[in-house]
Amino acid sequence: MADTADLPALRFLEGTGDVRRLMRERDWSTSPLGAPQTWPQALRMTAGLILDSGLPMFVAWGPGLGFLYNDAYSQLLGNKHPSGLGERFQSVWPEIWTDIAPLIDKALAGEPTMFENWPLVVNRHGYDETAYFTFSYSPVRDQDGTIRGMLCGAAETTRQVEAERQLRESEARFRSMADSAPVMIWITDPDGYCSYLNQPWYEYTGQTELEGEGYGWLNATHPDDRPEAEEAFHVANTAHLPFRVEYRLRRADGAYRWAIDAARPRFAEDGSYLGYVGCVIDIHERREAEIALRESEDNYRHVVELNPQTTWTARPDGHLDRVAERWREWTGTSGLGSSWGDVLHPEDLERSIAAWQDALSTGEPYDIEHRARMVSGRYRWMHSRAYPRRDADGRIVQWYGSTEDIHERKVGEEHLHLMINELNHRVKNSLATVQAIASQTFRNPVSWEHARQDFSHRLLALARAHDVLTEASWSGATLQAVVDRALAAHRGPGGDGQIVARGPLVSLTPKTALALSLALHELCTNASKYGALSVEGGRVVIDWTEEGPPTNRRLLMTWREMGGPKVTVPTRKGFGTRLIEKSLAGELDGAVALSFEPEGVACRIDVPSAGAA
Template identity: 30%
Template structure:
């Protein structure tokens, strides 16, 4: 007696679900108690219970549902009620999505889905989820599909994260476009432009320097010292900071030089080994600031002059006081109205005057130092990205202190205003000494500008640009962008790698020149329409690849709009779809040829069916004499042989083209091949009254090959020549030899071959295009078979025709076997003899009653004892009683197939040594191998070649 606990060992372990299965009430489950489960289900359940991957199995006609601990999170509130229930009752809300996949699994076909969206109700409400999973069939002990098996994992978080990442990338791109700072990257010792932003292009007049050196792009800068500074930074690896650097630029084509003032930081770019590989330049165009400062200095000079005038006026006379007061009022008005912070100090550094803007910068509690040493109270740090960046300013380093020594400093510093602990501001400090009429320094002035927002914007722009270019260069598509008016100003590296054009050469409208000439006008028209309407740009065109080939490409672009809906930029991609386009064209061509072949095949099969049907009806209704019956029988036999030939041709070309034919190679005399082929085709040639001439080489010519197949090749060529040559035509067969080849050619003066067909003449079904009346018959596979057989003999075949009505010629080249290379052949022929006195007991099994009865009548007419059965089980019973020496079995039987019936007959003592012959419509090589493995001694394909069957029976001996 079996122990119950032992019966349930496969449920041991498995965590919470394993424990639930052992204690579950299975009385209401379609699965029944686990003790009754088949071994195949137990194996699958044991596997999923011990897996940490979410899994379930659905078993039986009602798909009872079982799962593991890892699947509990997927079920949510449906657990634990789901255990053992019907699959549909658990997941009815998503059945429309998964039902077809379940049907496929139960039909024996596995499936896989990635990120499939499912609207699930597992927590009392509908929630959108995504899953990646596979459904696989599970078979029982008999090999039948009894259930299905699933491994899955939820990808909802990944899908939502990917959508969030796309939105973030769009935001970074907008930040990049809005950043005002100047930035560019130079590479190599020659300082080749690798990256530039829009602000830099504005500075140099929208010239595109990408891929060019600085000297090539900005020749007018020669002699202004910039090239030398770049060389120094690249050579030494030291950062250079330049303030208010004057530069003369030609910002308009053929225009005059324009002086601009720029703040630049030249930062070396180093590799992991510390070697300088390029220079990163950032800065800002401060021309407007410079002119404002110059105006301020002018005012300062005016102020100094006025102060001097006031001092002189006080010494000269009281009458000058009124004029001095007016000048002081003007100065006060200037200081009050100035948008930058201004401070004046005396020769000792004592603060004597500040304007309101300065108080806004430093706070209302600004101290009043008596001298430079008291500048220690001011908190400031260098912020110029030099080696001193971040270091605290000493009292003597402030711009006012240095101006008192005659300097004109221009510094970028970060300060902490008084009374605002923790607050930081970035300022531009510009100082200048104040001199009297004798040129002696009597004080100093400083102008201070808050540039905090500008610094933050420039930093954000640098980060955004780096992310944007990294993302676009990593994409497999070509990415580009334009200004709102359609001016192309950016391409990623994929564009230049794909097209091979120099960087910058397709900016503006240069892109249209890379398109195929026939596509340029249309592409330009569609692009202009999108620019005018703001609608999405999408088009397919041919783009010139760097190899020179024009390849089909899908172009798409979308507008980017600001908060008011105004288009501020266009972003686009180009995707290579050339292989897809070619595949679609090839598929359409294959579909067309398939339809033509099916129509032609139907035509060819109906042709012999018509006389067969007419002959059968004639034999049924008419009283015919023996001569008429014999003639009718010949018609049927002749048409059956024709249909058999068509089917054999199809199977033959399938086996040959798939490499499933084994050649019986031996040394062959080519003249013998020619003789056999001519003998086979002579009836057709004579029936059409053709004149066949032959020109054969005198010397012997031998090859290594298969006699039957080479005769088949030459017969096919001669048959084609005869069929496609009008009656009374000429056919010339020629054999030539060279040192290494035997050359056979067949030439006719028939209908010829059109030039466009000659390229496809050796492809399958090409004959369907050769003649429109289909009068010659055939499936159009002969020449495809010929080429395959010739190539199996290491030869080649060519075709030539001058055109329609000018005849055609086919030339066959085979490797010649010289005398010293001829192998010794041990091939011998097997000849069968027939003994008409021999009587055999034969069992015929065929579910087609007519086929079985006709074969039985034929064998009885030959003198044999025949038993005919339609079913396998009845045939086994008759075989035990009748003990047949020969069993002729159909393979495609309905209850037990012929291969299984053969195995059972071999297992019975009375038929263990009987000769088993398979008669079937399945003629592939694998079918034959399956039959021999099941115990058959011979494999014949329907309709049976009676001469082959008689040859087999004639060799058998009575037991």
């Protein structure tokens, strides 16, 4: 064959490809088409068109329908390639000629045809096989418009058809199986659209396919349950997670029965979400049984669990096999087995175990008080008791016990003992204070009558301080309350008048409150007799503040008199001075500085406050 570069008419054979190479190398003298350089322009153009196409194509030309095809079509020929290139169409496909001849005649008559998944029995690998093709036949005309041949575009669809057939068979088997299943089965698309419901669904609900598919299945749920069921389904479908919900489903007779609806997501091999396959099961009897069981358990709880005690049982070996839920509410543990010991106070654990072992070995009742750790981390006092149940032969078959919270009672008892001890201590302290006041007051008195009056007034000051503390349950008092009570007898009808007391809120211990009350009483008494409160224009200013770190807070208090008679320094310490120094400086680890300035007495007090560690 001549070089295609030398003949412009053969340019369509230039290029790559197995068929182009074969066409260039072929001896065309035996072909009904003749040599390519003699082919009409319409044939050369059509040949060039199919050779350049990536789709399976062939052209049959002339009276003998010479057969030309491209590389893609050669894959459909099997062992008919390359021998079929340039041969008569009928000799290439003799086994199917009877089937396709009428279609060829139509194309040659100017009528195009198109077929999808056309079955043909072909022999291209040495044996007959049924293959499926989608193809079209179209007429091909020459320059004058005369039909000279036909053009075919084809694609083998055997695998697709077989896959679809197998899918249909699989779906048929699935539907047969699903329709025979004792449960209701459903399938959804990725968007949640229900594309399939099996026959048991329609028989159970009375819905038709038109009513049930899509989202119509929700119409069969109870109106009160539908919002929850619908939301649960959509949330799970959006997240591609397993789905499970219980709701009441309307049966065909109109009765609503409890059902459980559960499904798992389906995924393709590439991981893409395909939707759900799920099932619905009637659980009405089970649900009714659960309700009956809950009612029975509720009755039990009212009898046992709601009892203020925690009931429990144990095997003969002491292993706890049932513990009321109240124990878990208390401690956060089950209490089963020997785990009850995990929450006992370390100081009570050993004796509690010993008492339980003794009861198990002797058969005597178990009775002990102990502390147990609550979920808050705090310990509370408990009273645990247990008694054995024996069989006809006297063998222990079960222990029945209870644990009662006695914390308030126990704390009350401890508080009572503490109060008694505290009362003894306070009475002793009060008697010691009275004794000290009496000793100082009646030691070498100038006048017994004056001494008696002073002693009475001092006892009243002490009583007023006790009143302040009693109002606070002897937990302490505020400085303002102590000052107000101590100064009440020395203030005029107008209130503060000659006395000004100011400072922040300061808490005092009982001991400090008593000492300051007596000190303020002495200062007021002295000011009323000899100082600023003895004249109409005199004034007393009391200032205080609190300083120091949190662990060592101290009260700094200043008493200043002004506008009174001129003050002279006393030649000896009076009882008031000694009482102030003894009670504040000596007993409270404080500091007292009394100064007798001409313009008025000043007293500076530095003592611990309640904030001190």
